[in-house]
Amino acid sequence: MGISSAKVAKIFREMADFLSLKGENPFRVRAYEKAADALEHLPGDLKDLYEQGKLEGIPGLGKGMLEKIGTILNTGKLPAHEELRREFPEGVIELLSIPDIGPKTVKLVYEKAGVKNIEELEAFVRSHKLRDLPGMGAKTEENILRGITLYRMSRNRILLGKALPLVERVIAEIRDKTSSWIERISPAGSLRRGRETVGDIDILVSSSNSHPVMDAFTNLSLVKDVIAKGETKSSILTEEGLQMDLRVVPPGSFGAALQYFTGSKSHNIALRERAIKRGLKINEYGVFTQSGKKIGGKTEEDVYRSLDLPFIPPELREDRGEIEAGERGNLPLLLREEDIKGDLHIHTTASDGANSIEELIEKAKERGYEYIAITDHSASLKVARGLSNEDLLAQIERIRKINSHLRNFKVLASSEVDIRKDGTLDYPDEILRKLDLVVAALHTGFKQDKRTITMRVIKALQNPFVRILAHPTGRLLGEREAYSIDLDKVLDVAKERG
Incomplete structure (x- = not known):
């Protein structure tokens, strides 16, 4: 098995973490992060792409990063990475994954208290010894413990946006190696239902010969370990620690198996109860009468039709009224x-x-879009290089000139304007009125009480130039919980504003 792009991405991601702990230049840290991002979404075999020069020109993969990729492909290692690994225990890097704890805090508890992993950190914080360190207090304790809880809830899950390109790459690789043996192949499980995060990945294959399919699956370029290999089911662990399960079923049962393994569990229970009421039996092999005659199973449409239902899209299968809506014909x-x-x-x-x-316009046109809004951050968000009043006015003028040369496409001059702690906006009205679109957003004060945050947002929405409220809960999946806000009141104000 060759070195996968996922493995190189992991090395670069760890390099960024190590350099953060050492307090290195943020731009150097970001360079490794960008390179890791580029590699994680890379289709095809990394070595082939590298040798054919197809990595050149990819954003995030400059000359220096390409040289490092070459070193890893040739030796399996990156010397700088190996050196830093010896400097920091493995568990210290994991501490950086905890929400609300940054490199400075991790470095502090490691160097001053010898904390080397999450378990030690939790015990250290609960003993209140953290307060003995400079700048640390009760509030920091509370934030770290909350972050540990959130991390433990999400550490074995990945975002849908990362899981989808990963499974697409896997399916493409399996097809490429076994096209003559595969009739149908599809993801299943929570990924197919479009859940926000995915714990593992399920893939279903229709084939009359499982052996070449299982061989291809267990020899994928991203395989770290083969957990199990059988005739009808195999499981692997990827470089990122994600489990993938592949099942091979007969063509005549593919639809029933796809429906069953897509779930959700509650949706399947509701279907089973519906089948029983009709004197039928439903499982991953098909829909059967009491006498054992199979009346559906080759396609999902067959399965639902056998239960007097229209096809229900996977994204709706959570037993939240979709079956009743299907009965009424108003899905x-x-x-x-x-x-x-x-x-x-x-x-x-x-x-x-x-x-x-210009690059964004080109990409938007490729996607068939008719317009985009440029919503760079406003002045007070220094960490995101927010635009000063003068910079924004210059950008507005530039966008006007760009639009004068465009046909059948529009660029809206906009801004993601910060809502200050008192509910006022980061730009004065005389600037806001020059924008085509004003997007308001909270970026600070997330720990304010529910009433305060709600009133901040409402005050911002009452500004006559605001048309959109961005990320209204402030949640970052797996990283930050939603702040406390009364969305019903916010929506009432939005409705009044039209």
């Missing part, structure tokens, strides 16, 4: 990618984005 229409006509929240290199306005 909601799901948003499709082709329904999206534009993007109203985009950052450029002027603040904390990765692309220029």
